[in-house]
Amino acid sequence: MTVTVSASGLGLRYGSTHALDEVSLRLRRGVTGLLGPNGAGKTTLLRVLATAVPADRGAFTVLGHDPATARGRQELRRALGYLPQTPGFHPDFTPFEFVDYVAILKELTDRAARHQEVRRVLAEADLADVRGKRIRKLSGGMRQRVALAAALVGDPGFLVLDEPTVGLDPEQRMRFREVIARAGEDRTVLLSTHQTEDVAMLCHRVLVMAGGRIRFDGTPAELTARAAGRVWSSAGRDVGAKAGWRTGDGGFRNIGDPPEGASLLAPTLEDGYLLTLDGDLAEVTA
Amino acid sequence: MTWHVAEDDLRAYLRGELAPPLLWSADTHLAACAECRAALAAAGDPRALDAAWERLDAELDAPRPRLFERLLVRLGVADHTARLLAATPVLRRSWLTAVTLVLLMSVLAARAGHSTTLFLAVTPLLPLAGVALSYGPAVDPTYEMAVVSPLHGFRLLMIRTVAVLAAGLALSGLAGLALPGFGLGALGWLLPALALTGTGLALTPRLGPVGAPCAVAGGWVALLLAAAARAGGGHPLAPFTAAGQGVAAGVAALAAGLLFLARDRFDQSRGGAR
Numbered sequence: 001m002t003v004t005v006s007a008s009g010l011g012l013r014y015g016s017t018h019a020l021d022e023v024s025l026r027l028r029r030g031v032t033g034l035l036g037p038n039g040a041g042k043t044t045l046l047r048v049l050a051t052a053v054p055a056d057r058g059a060f061t062v063l064g065h066d067p068a069t070a071r072g073r074q075e076l077r078r079a080l081g082y083l084p085q086t087p088g089f090h091p092d093f094t095p096f097e098f099v100d101y102v103a104i105l106k107e108l109t110d111r112a113a114r115h116q117e118v119r120r121v122l123a124e125a126d127l128a129d130v131r132g133k134r135i136r137k138l139s140g141g142m143r144q145r146v147a148l149a150a151a152l153v154g155d156p157g158f159l160v161l162d163e164p165t166v167g168l169d170p171e172q173r174m175r176f177r178e179v180i181a182r183a184g185e186d187r188t189v190l191l192s193t194h195q196t197e198d199v200a201m202l203c204h205r206v207l208v209m210a211g212g213r214i215r216f217d218g219t220p221a222e223l224t225a226r227a228a229g230r231v232w233s234s235a236g237r238d239v240g241a242k243a244g245w246r247t248g249d250g251g252f253r254n255i256g257d258p259p260e261g262a263s264l265l266a267p268t269l270e271d272g273y274l275l276t277l278d279g280d281l282a283e284v285t286a
Numbered sequence: 287m288t289w290h291v292a293e294d295d296l297r298a299y300l301r302g303e304l305a306p307p308l309l310w311s312a313d314t315h316l317a318a319c320a321e322c323r324a325a326l327a328a329a330g331d332p333r334a335l336d337a338a339w340e341r342l343d344a345e346l347d348a349p350r351p352r353l354f355e356r357l358l359v360r361l362g363v364a365d366h367t368a369r370l371l372a373a374t375p376v377l378r379r380s381w382l383t384a385v386t387l388v389l390l391m392s393v394l395a396a397r398a399g400h401s402t403t404l405f406l407a408v409t410p411l412l413p414l415a416g417v418a419l420s421y422g423p424a425v426d427p428t429y430e431m432a433v434v435s436p437l438h439g440f441r442l443l444m445i446r447t448v449a450v451l452a453a454g455l456a457l458s459g460l461a462g463l464a465l466p467g468f469g470l471g472a473l474g475w476l477l478p479a480l481a482l483t484g485t486g487l488a489l490t491p492r493l494g495p496v497g498a499p500c501a502v503a504g505g506w507v508a509l510l511l512a513a514a515a516r517a518g519g520g521h522p523l524a525p526f527t528a529a530g531q532g533v534a535a536g537v538a539a540l541a542a543g544l545l546f547l548a549r550d551r552f553d554q555s556r557g558g559a560r
Contacts, residue, residue: 109364
């Protein structure tokens with residue numbers, strides 16, 4: 001499949017902190033998940049790829065557009081849909097007015113064509129019934145879908161979604177996943193998330209970031225396979241485990257290097273993710 | 287029905303060329319008037335007619351623009367620009383009320399027997415504050431989305447600046463009419479207002495959207511205090527003399543030039559790490 005987004009050696013420092021450190025990646029059509037703990041550099045990477053902030057080092061192209069030049073940046077932005085981590089709204093606007101506003105920012109100035117596009121993306125985000133309600137009266141899940149609808153305006157070829165499912169209840173999350181899955185059928189979608197279930201259910205590929213670097217790049221199945229033979233159950237806390245937590249049945253689920261004769265469990269994507277983080281596992285040990 | 291859509295307008299409607307606010311009137315009228323719908327059906331070929339019905343359907347489905355947007359369109363502003371302006375945080379009622387109150391108080395102070403210096407000193411700061419509060423990550427909830435949009439950040443900034451200046455200068459001009467002994471001297475705030483606003487914007491890429499207007503406002507206050515210390519009783523402060531006005535005009539022109547040169551600096555976010 002054709003590479004749509006290509007980055008090499010991206011670096012960005014804030015003071016002495018390496019927010020991005022030699023990040024290289026190649027994305028193709030479909031949904032790619034971006035996992036990582038807080039402060040891993042996920043949002044910084046998304047903001048760089050969305051051209052919100054420039055990188056200090058390295059280069060990247062999106063759908064053949066190079067943001068190093070003003071013209072390339074503008075072309076890239078025409079092909080971009082961006083849902084930031086904390087999307088802001090004009091609370092007095094309705095979803096229709098807000099998406100219409102974003103459509104104008106995306107250079108859709110013809111009123112009739114613009115309104116047609118607004119109706120299309122509101123329907124795609126399953127918001128047609130609430131298009132006339134004030135945004136401040138909508139639930140968190142609906143607001144997130146309003147932001148997603150705004151990102152979909154203009155049928156962008158590259159969709160950047162920064163933790164869109166945070167704070168949503170399970171039903172809202174499921175509806176959101178349906179919309180993202182539809183969006184990923186014919187676009188390149190980069191989805192940053194803390195939810196490994198999002199990745200398991202939506203993504204054909206996953207990147208894991210920590211400390212500003214990419215620590216894993218492969219399929220969800222390959223990430224899960226990293227934990228094969230390295231997950232076991234025990235009656236009490238196993239001090240030799242890299243991470244372990246009490247499960248609902250009162251026993252412990254451990255990951256790391258199992259002791260002789262341990263009762264091995266089938267690994268999950270989350271197990272593979274936690275083992276990939278390795279050095280950061282202290283944070284997740286309960 | 288007391289009126290019907292004119293034939294020329296119906297034909298323009300069919301071609302998709304009828305512009306707001308005439309378009310809105312036609313949409314609303316066509317939905318209610320069978321006679322005009324029949325005239326529309328008779329006026330064009332079937333394909334154009336289908337497209338027109340589709341447009342009518344889309345328009346009727348769209349929310350009616352708010353009073354502020356309708357007013358802007360009636361004043362000749364394009365409907366998409368009116369929508370951009372409606373999203374300008376500072377053009378809300380609260381800001382316009384605050385500006386009106388400040389102007390009212392300084393006018394009342396002048397009418398109570400004090401000099402017009404307070405009015406002249408305060409008024410240039412209002413558009414500076416208005417522009418500062420209309421663009422940037424701290425005040426615009428959609429700033430991040432706007433920054434990555436193809437519409438150039440500088441263009442959006444200029445659209446909002448012109449709107450804030452127009453509103454601020456109009457209110458200040460009206461307030462000036464209420465000053466005692468109204469004359470050309472009462473317009474002494476105008477050039478300093480343009481100079482301060484231009485300088486604030488020109489410094490924004492270096493000092494940030496909060497630091498730049500604060501620095502400029504501080505400089506203006508310091509300048510006025512120094513001028514007050516030098517001026518004798520009854521004499522106008524230096525910025526409001528002919529020479530001072532000339533300097534303000536020069537600063538405004540210089541700031542406009544520097545702002546234009548720095549326009550690409552408004553094209554990416556000033557936000558830090560996340």
